[in-house]
Amino acid sequence: MQSARNYTTTAYLFLAPALILMGIFTFWPVGYNTWLAFHDYAIADGSATWNSFAHFKYIYNEALFHHALKNSLLYLLVVPCIQLAALVMAKLVNNRLPGMTFFRATYYIPVITAISVAGVAWAFVYKYDGMLNGFLGWAGHALGLLASPQAHIDWLGDPGIAIYAVMGFTFWKGLGYYMVLYLAGLQAIPAEVEEAAILDGANVWERFWRITVPMVKPTILLCTLLSTIGAMKAFQEVIVLSRGQADTYTALYYVYDQAFRNYNFGRAAAAGLVVTFFCMLLAIVQFRFFGEKR
């Protein structure tokens, strides 16, 4: 018979590999970032001096950071769109129809495509004389809405729409990922429950809204959290498509600029903490909304 102390030691030994890795690659960077946010860090000699919240005071008053944060919050618009579309898509591909595996795989391809490669492809789509304008021009012309068969929209250059164009790219890239998560959630719903609802007289919409959605609520919470964090962290999409031009400058792009262009690691760390704070705030709201009521 093992004593309680031996048992605990064994448990920690089993946990040790994961804990060590998490310590090195998660907890330590987070802790160091937090420490850095309150210091002036000199990259030349590696010295850091306490600055009495100077970074926070600076970004509190800085218009550029406010603008970046506003853009990041605007980027959250992609969250409900991608969640709704992914859930509907998952519902559609959760049918036993011929060729369904092909569709499931096809929708997942953007997820596994490298963002740089996808970015190049989408730059062609969004180009002034690119695919999207070509298609819109053709469709508009065919419907008699446009005089010429070429639309002239500067998708990535017009500050009024560039961020939405980048959000469109995020939507395309992430849709398959959330679809797969929802598909797993949908497949966990017993067929009998759906059949009971049919017998109860629920139509397709009522079954979706009153049975399916409540039963995939845990998956909705997970996906919403992940996509919210993803949207708040929007950076790669911006750098590969617009490089922060045309009012697409996001909070994480600000962090990147401060750290690796201005070499102001302390200010970057402070901005990073503020982004984290917003992420946590949103997570709390989502738990309130979708979390299980006690």
Place this chain on the structure above:
Amino acid sequence: MASVSLRNIRKNYTRDVTVIRDVSLDIDDGEFIVFVGPSGCGKSTMLRMIAGLEDITGGELYIGETLANDIHASKRGIAMVFQSYALYPHMSCAENMGFALKLAGTPKAEIDSRVQRAAEILEITHLLERKPKALSGGQRQRVAIGRAIVRNPKVFLFDEPLSNLDAALRLNMRVELSKLHQELQTTMIYVTHDQVEAMTLADRIVVFHAGLIQQVGSPLDLYENPSNLFVAGFLGSPKMNLLAGVMLECGDGLASLSLQQGMIVSARCNASHLRVHDKVTMGIRPEHIRLVSADTAGALAAQVDLIEHLGDVVLAYIEIPGIHEVLCMKLPGSAPALAYGDRIHIAFPPEHVLLFDHEGNALPRLPA
């Protein structure tokens, strides 16, 4: 309440895969009918076709006087109870029970009163505000039955509703279902593979095998007069003892047959359409085998292989030398103690011996 009529019902999943073959059956208004059969025999598919959850490939389904083939499941006036309960986990029991009425736009006061009434019948009023996950298996099944009652259906369908419950609870629920039927007097169609449920609940049993109805009748009739070898072997626990033999004497009186090693057995069956030396199978229920003394006419020597004491009865598994079948014999608990290896003598009373021809069909029994 309504009768249900099945007329030449067929179900094909593909052109080659037929699961229900030309099934016709009339279920009376208020009758408790049980579909029984082994896994894959088509009984659940038949129930799902009546429910409207499966399309009917061919034939006609009437619920009452209405042809129901193309009527939507929710409009057929049926309610179904599933094996897995199929409760909505995010709704309270009351919401589960009232969901169909809510969808139908029934006023809230009426929903509440019907839910309350059903809950009182099932004695679950104290559970109405709970979610299904806070209930035991038996309580969940009551809620599922309550959901069916609330709809006030013309026909209740039960798809193995007790299979997920433990033995003691199953017994309780069985009794309660029986009482419920007496109280509601509604047509009930019940699918099970458990023959005890079938025997105890049914007004009539329908035995399915390979998509065909093998026999329809009252539980006792099916038990005592199975129409073929399948029904004879399927109903009864322990199952009927079946031994191969050849006819020695065929007549419309006492028929006799020879088992292996020349042992002769008589049966009070009409074997007039058979000929001497035709192959037959004899069947006898375990409780009908008699323990006799060696000098009794027709006594067969046997040896005890295994004894099972069940309290009220003793099951003795015996072997007759030369016959490579272990026979089961059911004796009263008070019968003389038997032990492994005991040499005994048994007899098959002719009035209890059944005969089946080479196609497996039972020969008509003659009155004693």
